């Protein structure tokens with residue numbers, strides 16, 4: 001049972017790892033968190049850590065996630081995203097642990113207007129997507145007790161993400177460009193973490209898609225973020241990706257269908273609109289709380 005399990009979260013200082021820790025804190029007694037202090041690319045270090053700490057479940061949130069950096073540094077991208085997953089799979093198998101590998105919609109090419117289920121064949125077009133797919137492959141080959149969870153457009157309370165980028169650009173008060181030819185499902189790290197916690201208390205294995213329900217373009221998502229932040233008057237312009245260098249080379253249509261979730265009936269993700277509303281409300285409450293503290297000091 002979950003409450004008796006020792007869970008090791010790698011990449012625990014990242015958006016999802018941190019949120020997962022916060023979510024699991026209430027449900028599980030025993031959580032280990034590591035980030036670059038236990039480098040996933042170092043097989044000996046990973047084996048040693050696993051051997052000493054003996055987790056029942058390893059959740060691999062460690063990754064090189066910046067798509068552009070992956071294009072510029074492909075060896076490092078494969079090292080972290082593929083070899084890292086391999087090393088954790090070897091270690092988890094040796095100690096009899098389950099492995100949960102977090103993966104991405106970018107394993108699909110995104111060149112058509114079709115949603116992708118777990119039964120579609122991945123065809124990544126970016127180094128990031130290819131290296132993440134290689135990581136999935138290692139996990140599947142090396143530890144039969146695996147779950148691969150693919151999500152998309154994740155935003156959490158910590159780290160850098162699209163939501164914070166939009167708010168930062170808006171605060172500068174100048175108009176900015178956002179692509180309207182990239183379509184996906186924005187997914188709150190909190191909602192994804194809730195699903196992972198739910199999965200931990202089941203006997204499910206295999207590949208699961210886990211994105212918030214509904215789809216939108218990045219442009220529409222940015223408009224919604226600004227509306228919820230009370231900044232709807234900030235001018236933003238819809239553009240094609242080629243003109244918005246910071247978003248190139250993202251695949252254009254990577255919408256995940258949570259088919260395994262429907263079939264197994266283990267969970268239902270909320271709609272992306274509800275999740276971003278909840279996220280913005282939490283941000284607002286945190287800001288008010290912090291400002292209250294500052295006033296007292």
Ligand SMILES: NC(=O)c1ccc[n+]([C@@H]2O[C@H](COP(=O)([O-])OP(=O)(O)OC[C@H]3O[C@@H](n4cnc5c(N)ncnc54)[C@H](OP(=O)(O)O)[C@@H]3O)[C@@H](O)[C@H]2O)c1
Pocket residue numbers: 010011012013014015016017034035036037038039040041060061062063064065080084102103104105132150151152153154155159160
């Ligand atoms: N962000 C998204 O939109 C998105 C969408 C779909 C799927 N995913 C997947 O979801 C997972 C979590 O993503 P995220 O957004 O939480 O990523 P993130 O915020 O970038 O977190 C990844 C963490 O892993 C750390 N890390 C990097 N190299 C490492 C290494 N060699 N050893 C140990 N730790 C290392 C990073 O440290 P540094 O920050 O110092 O590099 C960071 O703290 C990843 O598997 C990602 O591929 C993300």
